[in-house]
């Protein structure tokens with residue numbers, strides 16, 4: 120997930136290219152595996168929102184739609200994402216099911232959101248990819264009304280999330296172009312350090328900041344494991360473009376490394392995350 124910015128020319132290129140396409144193709148799988156985290160986030164948003172919500176880095180729109188359904192008629196839920204293919208998939212989702220949510224394709228760091236237009240800013244795994252997180256969170260704060268709420272789920276560190284790094288540890292000897300993750304991002308683990316998260320939010324003008332650990336059980340069918348490995352994450356990104364021989368060799372090395380997470384027909388892992396809460400200035 121999003122750690123090849125050095126060779127791909129930035130997050131925008133990455134999410135409009137291989138990473139975005141991988142997420143669109145794997146939409147059903149990510150919907151399912153991250154559903155418990157989505158439920159937790161949507162509950163937290165519904166508890167504070169009066170009906171105007173901005174979902175940042177909304178991807179294919181699963182959480183935007185879930186919140187719009189819960190808040191019901193009269194609510195205004197908008198998803199924003201930098202990725203054209205992800206936003207196209209989000210729009211197709213609401214066309215299919217008739218949920219009144221809207222989507223904007225834009226960089227949330229500097230898009231000119233209507234000032235004071237939302238009472239809650241939410242995100243599931245969509246805020247760790249900013250090149251300039253302070254500028255981004257200041258921009259999001261200005262989109263919020265006085266005292267607007269922020270509710271966001273982000274990953275804690277790599278050691279606590281072994282599932283997420285198993286593929287690259289097993290594949291590293293075979294993939295010389297697999298770059299090491301950069302701990303302060305942009306990337307999946309850019310918000311692993313809770314003091315850094317707090318500092319970013321303070322500097323961008325958010326108050327009443329709480330960064331609370333949550334450990335959430337996630338699962339998906341074992342029959343989807345190979346698709347997951349070959350389409351998502353840093354190894355999946357490389358394998359999307361690799362020749363058949365390389366794919367086969369890497370899969371032979373990586374698939375057995377996931378055995379500890381396979382329980383009968385399911386793959387199970389614990390997502391070690393932070394629930395980030397804050398309030399915009401009044």
Ligand SMILES: C[S@@+](CC[C@H](N)C(=O)[O-])C[C@H]1O[C@@H](n2cnc3c(N)ncnc32)[C@H](O)[C@@H]1O
Nearest residue numbers: 134176177178200201202226227243244245248
């Ligand atoms: C890991 S995906 C999460 C998608 C979705 N929130 C979910 O939980 O299914 C991260 C998302 O953040 C988006 N993103 C990255 N940088 C962004 C930016 N500067 N502005 C808006 N979206 C961004 C990516 O395009 C991608 O859809």
